[in-house]
Amino acid sequence: xxxxxxxxxxxxxxxxxxxxxxxxxxxxxxxxxxxxxxxxxxxxxxxxxxxxxxxxxxxxxxxxxxxxxxxxxxxxxxxxxxxxxxxxxxxxxxxxxxxxxxxxxxxxxxxxxxxxxxxxxxxxxxxxxxxxxxxxxxxxxxxxxxxxxxxxxxxxxxxxxxxxxxxxxxxxxxxxxxxxxxxxxxxxxxxxxxxxxxxxxxxxxxxxxxxxxxxxxxxxxxxxxxxxxxxxxxxxxxxxxxxxxxxxxxxxxxxxxxxxxxxxxxxxxxxxxxxxxxxx
Amino acid sequence: xxxxxxxxxxxxxxxxxxxxxxxxxxxxxxxxxxxxxxxxxxxxxxxxxxxxxxxxxxxxxxxxxxxxxxxxxxxxxxxxxxxxxxxxxxxxxxxxxxxxxxxxxxxxxxxxxxxxxxxxxxxxxxxxxxxxxxxxxxxxxxxxxxxxxxxxxxxxxxxxxxxxxxxxxxxxxxxxxxxxxxxxxxxxxxxxxxxxxxxxxxxxxxxxxxxxxxxxxxxxxxxxxxxxxxxxxxxxxxxxxxxxxxxxxxxxxxxxxxxxxxxxxxxxxxxxxxxxxxxxxxxxxxxxxxxxxxxxxxxxxxxxxxxxxxxxxxxxxxxxxxxxxxxxxxxxxxxxxxxxxxxxxxxxxxxxxxxxxxxxxxxxxxxxxxxxxxxxxxxxxxxxxxxxxxxxxxxxxxxxxxxxxxxxxxxxxxxxxxxxxxxxxxxxxxxxxxxxxxxxxxxxxxxxxxxxxxxxxxxxxxxxxxxxxxxxxxxxxxxxxxxxxxxxxxxxxx
Numbered sequence: 001x002x003x004x005x006x007x008x009x010x011x012x013x014x015x016x017x018x019x020x021x022x023x024x025x026x027x028x029x030x031x032x033x034x035x036x037x038x039x040x041x042x043x044x045x046x047x048x049x050x051x052x053x054x055x056x057x058x059x060x061x062x063x064x065x066x067x068x069x070x071x072x073x074x075x076x077x078x079x080x081x082x083x084x085x086x087x088x089x090x091x092x093x094x095x096x097x098x099x100x101x102x103x104x105x106x107x108x109x110x111x112x113x114x115x116x117x118x119x120x121x122x123x124x125x126x127x128x129x130x131x132x133x134x135x136x137x138x139x140x141x142x143x144x145x146x147x148x149x150x151x152x153x154x155x156x157x158x159x160x161x162x163x164x165x166x167x168x169x170x171x172x173x174x175x176x177x178x179x180x181x182x183x184x185x186x187x188x189x190x191x192x193x194x195x196x197x198x199x200x201x202x203x204x205x206x207x208x209x210x211x212x213x214x215x216x217x218x219x220x221x222x223x224x225x226x227x228x229x230x231x232x233x234x235x236x237x238x239x240x241x242x243x244x245x246x247x248x249x250x251x252x253x254x255x256x257x258x259x260x261x262x263x264x265x266x267x268x269x270x271x272x273x274x275x276x277x278x279x280x
Numbered sequence: 281x282x283x284x285x286x287x288x289x290x291x292x293x294x295x296x297x298x299x300x301x302x303x304x305x306x307x308x309x310x311x312x313x314x315x316x317x318x319x320x321x322x323x324x325x326x327x328x329x330x331x332x333x334x335x336x337x338x339x340x341x342x343x344x345x346x347x348x349x350x351x352x353x354x355x356x357x358x359x360x361x362x363x364x365x366x367x368x369x370x371x372x373x374x375x376x377x378x379x380x381x382x383x384x385x386x387x388x389x390x391x392x393x394x395x396x397x398x399x400x401x402x403x404x405x406x407x408x409x410x411x412x413x414x415x416x417x418x419x420x421x422x423x424x425x426x427x428x429x430x431x432x433x434x435x436x437x438x439x440x441x442x443x444x445x446x447x448x449x450x451x452x453x454x455x456x457x458x459x460x461x462x463x464x465x466x467x468x469x470x471x472x473x474x475x476x477x478x479x480x481x482x483x484x485x486x487x488x489x490x491x492x493x494x495x496x497x498x499x500x501x502x503x504x505x506x507x508x509x510x511x512x513x514x515x516x517x518x519x520x521x522x523x524x525x526x527x528x529x530x531x532x533x534x535x536x537x538x539x540x541x542x543x544x545x546x547x548x549x550x551x552x553x554x555x556x557x558x559x560x561x562x563x564x565x566x567x568x569x570x571x572x573x574x575x576x577x578x579x580x581x582x583x584x585x586x587x588x589x590x591x592x593x594x595x596x597x598x599x600x601x602x603x604x605x606x607x608x609x610x611x612x613x614x615x616x617x618x619x620x621x622x623x624x625x626x627x628x629x630x631x632x633x634x635x636x637x638x639x640x641x642x643x644x645x646x647x648x649x650x651x652x653x654x655x656x657x658x659x660x661x662x663x664x665x666x667x668x669x670x671x672x673x674x675x676x677x678x679x680x681x682x683x684x685x686x687x688x689x690x691x692x693x694x695x696x697x698x699x700x701x702x703x704x705x706x707x708x709x710x711x712x713x714x715x716x717x718x719x720x721x722x723x724x725x726x727x728x729x730x731x732x733x734x735x736x737x738x739x740x741x742x743x744x745x746x747x748x749x750x751x752x753x754x755x756x757x758x759x760x761x762x763x764x765x766x767x768x769x770x771x772x773x774x
Contacts, residue, residue, distance in 0.1 A: 027524035084724070091724045096537065103441060105574065136670075143663035144721065213521050 001036040001082060001112045010053075010194040011185050013041045015113045015155060015201040017063040018055045022208040023109070024067070026255050034085055034100060036072040038124060048192055055197050055205070071098050079129045086137045088146065104145035109153070109254040113201065116156030118179055119164075135165040142168040149242070151254040155200050157182040160236040172219070172242045172249075176200030176226075177233035184232050199231045211251055219246040283647070284325045284701035286363040287409055291332050292341060292370065305331035310406075322651070326409055327701065333367070341367065350385035363701065364409060364640070365389045368401065382408055387639045440574055440615055442649040442656075444715065445486035445538040448474075449576075450608070451530055452599075453497040456549035460583055461594040464545070466491045469601035477609055481616075483707070484645055488538075492530075499546065500525035503555055512548070512555045514580075519557070519570050522578065541615060542576035543608045547583060547597065554582040569607045577611035579604060616645060646707045650698065653710035657691045660717040680723050687716035 001016070020035055042051050042064050053064040072081055084090050085100050102108060114121060120128040141147055152173040154162050159175030166173065176198070185195035186202045197205075203226040211217055223237050223246070239246050308328040313321055333341070340352035353367070369391055382404060383391040392404055440446070450470070454462050470489055478487045499522050503512040514522075530542055548555040557565045557580060571577035581604065583597050661684065668676070690713035697706035 027521070029524065029527045031527070088722050089724045090722075099537070101537065103574075140663070140667065143666075144660065213524070 001077070001110070001114075009114075010041055010192070011197050012113045013037055013039075014053050014055045014063060014197050016111065017053055017068065018061075018197070018201065018205050019111050019153075020068070021063050021065070022205060023255055026208075026211060026252060027213050028255075030069045031097065033069070034071045034098070035069065036077045036082065037070050038075075038077055039070050039073040046193075054189070054192070055202075069097070075124075077124060079123050079127050079133075082123075082129065083133065083137050087140045088144065100146070102146050105148050106146075107149045107151070107254050108147045109151045111153045111155075112162075113155040113198065116154070116158055116162065118158050118161045121154070121156060121162060131162045131165045134162060135167055138166060138171060139168045142170075149244075149249075149253070153204075155198050160238075163238050166238070166241060169241055170243055171238075172246065173238040174222070175236050176231070178236050182233065200226050200233070200235060203230060208251075208255065211255065213252060215250075215252060217251045219249040219251065222251060282323045282325065282695075282699040283651075284327060284699055285409065286327045286329070286701045287366065287405075288329045288331070288364070289366045289368060289405065290337065291330070291368045292338065305329065325699075328405075337367070341369065347385075349391065350383075350387070350389055353389050354385075354387045363388065366405060366408060367391050369393060384408070384640065385638070388643070440539065440541075440617070442652045442714075443485060443539055444711065445488070447538050447540045448478075448487060448489045448612075449530065449540060449542050450489070450491040451542065451544045452491075452493045453526065453544055453546045454493065454495050455498045456547075456551075457495050457594065459550035459594055460547055460597050462493075462547055462597045462599060464493075464599040464604075465601060469605055473602070473605040473609065477612065480642060481645075483642070483704075484649060486538075494529055497526055497529050498549075503548075503552055509556075512552050513558050513564075514555065515558050515562075516560045520572075523572060523575065539574070540576075541612070543611065544576070544578045545599070545604055546578060546580050548580060555580050556582075567607050567610075569611065571611040571614060573615065576615070577608060579607050617648070643703060646703055650694065650703070650707045650710045653707075653714045654691055654694055654698075657687055657710070657713045657717045660721045661687060664717075664721050677723070677725055680720050680725070683716045683720035683723075687713045687720060690716060 016035070016037055020033065023033065024030070041047065041053050051064065052062045055061050055063050072085075085098070088100065090099055100108075112121060114123070116122060119132075120130045122128055138150065141150075147170070149170045150172070152163060152166075152171060154174070155176040156162075158177060158179050160178045163171075163173035163175060177200075184199055186197045186199045188195045204222070207222065207225045219239075223235075226235050228234050242249075306329075308330065310326045310328065312324050312326070337353065341349055343349040343352055349367075353365075365388060367389065370393070382393070385391070390408055392401070392408065450466055452462060452464055452466075454460060470491070474489065478489070481487065499514075501514065501518045501522050503514045505511075506513045526544065527542075530544075557568055557570060559565050567579070568582070569577060569579035581599060583595065664684070690709045694706050694709035694713055697703075697709060
């Protein structure tokens, strides 16, 4: 979810699209991704390279590409829609791609980025979502067993305040900075004229680029990403609500999709001729 | 929770054990308690009715094999959902093959050998009733969110959750259209083989079936070439990675919200034929298929290389739908949790044939789904009540309230029907309860957005009202002072 609009918030859109791209590369299909963006970067009149969104100064990687499916764009990215998607209280006319159809065996990854403060996250310069609302929404998801395990990553200023209030089980949270600190952006690009990425997400992405679908890296490695020397802010994490030890949790449990598979050993025997009879 | 199963045990004249407690016919009730967690437990009552055979039944039991006896007995009985009939035949009867002491038929009838004594018979009967209705573990699986973690077996997350409908999609993946021009007569196969199974399951849920053909869809994994068998092999641990790249290309219907079951048939490219799947012991799998719980199944169909190398490409391939459907329907059964679990070797289960599942297997599904539905309803309504307690200013519309009442009434009637053993109406009532409770819980009007913490209230309203309040209070004070002075002045002047 990218909660900002306007040209100078280019980096938030680039953050979200980069995470989207990594998640797709590790195997999660579009039908399982709900992407909320204010989709105004690629075709913005101020973009010197139209139809592209870059994540790195040397313009190596166009994260906008051909394969981006934005489910909620522009003015549809509101607190109300976000909470509706999470809790499932959606008007019946909403199409399948805009819904979160998860059940009690689904692992959910939520990534949010934008401008935030102590206890809230700003949505598109006009509204806010507070950490209490978010915690209540997660609790309603838990009551309805809409998730098995949930990983919440937030890259904003004072991000750790957003996960302080969670009280439902099986949630793990990561934030790019503690309360009172600001998350900083990574590098400006002189050609495009704005900052391209935020530091925390940049280093997380470098980490994710080395993961492939069969990899066995676990969450403890993700916690080590972006130490203070590189990130200037102190990333934080919260694992007390999580039942498994983070050491045993694979990155691909959330970022990729590795399914349980069983070999089919039984067959039933169908009678060809009898079937002929029945259809007449 | 009380679940009642009516069981009728019928003795042929030669097989009446000598040590029956009372003369036939008589009734007996056996209860068994399954406790799921500290607060929930299920009592299952087996209402046994013992009697001897009627003349017509004896004629039917004179048949040569057990299958024929089953076919002959079925029209004589009126077995409703959830009830069982067990015929006890003499120990030496030739009706059952050697070494088999229990035979379970396609409908709700079983044949049991009398056994050495009443106690042995009772053990067999208990095992049999558990197989044909439900076991402690299957009920625990149905109630999986109430069971404390760690007690559930690996089966817990496997079976499909009870839902009001399912969408089944058959897809043919042809990555190499230049070499193989594949035709499959899916419509015919569906109406002939799949539809009867779905008709039988139509009591459980609504099914909709689609099919599609995808060209140039490849598996995400490269198979190894095995020199000894000169074939390509996919090992068991690369199978989980096969599904994802393919799934991105499979569409699903935009309007339906039901869970989707995908069945894929993959024709390997000419350069990778023949392709076999290996299981963990490196042995080739006979069905050449695998499935993923709650998702669907994939089968690999190998096309024979043409005899002469000069045959023109593309080869016309006509898919043998029977072989394919046998595997897909077996996978469908497994996805629903209808596997033939480990049974003692003396049990013989009749294959269900073209209908796909036996009546008693349908009963098993219904028991599990009914229990699951009722549990879901109670969790949903409880959490809705908790939500309303926490946030006082949510407005409940009238139709939401009526849905809640309807859900409660339906759940109560479902539990009552379960206690009397009427499985069919219990299931219908539980379905209605689930629909109503889901509609009430997920009503879009229940979204609470307004969260006003106290400090926000102070922060917003004080700066607004305080500056306005200051001159008002001051002038009020001035008025009060003047009024008091005026009251004092008349006394002063006079």
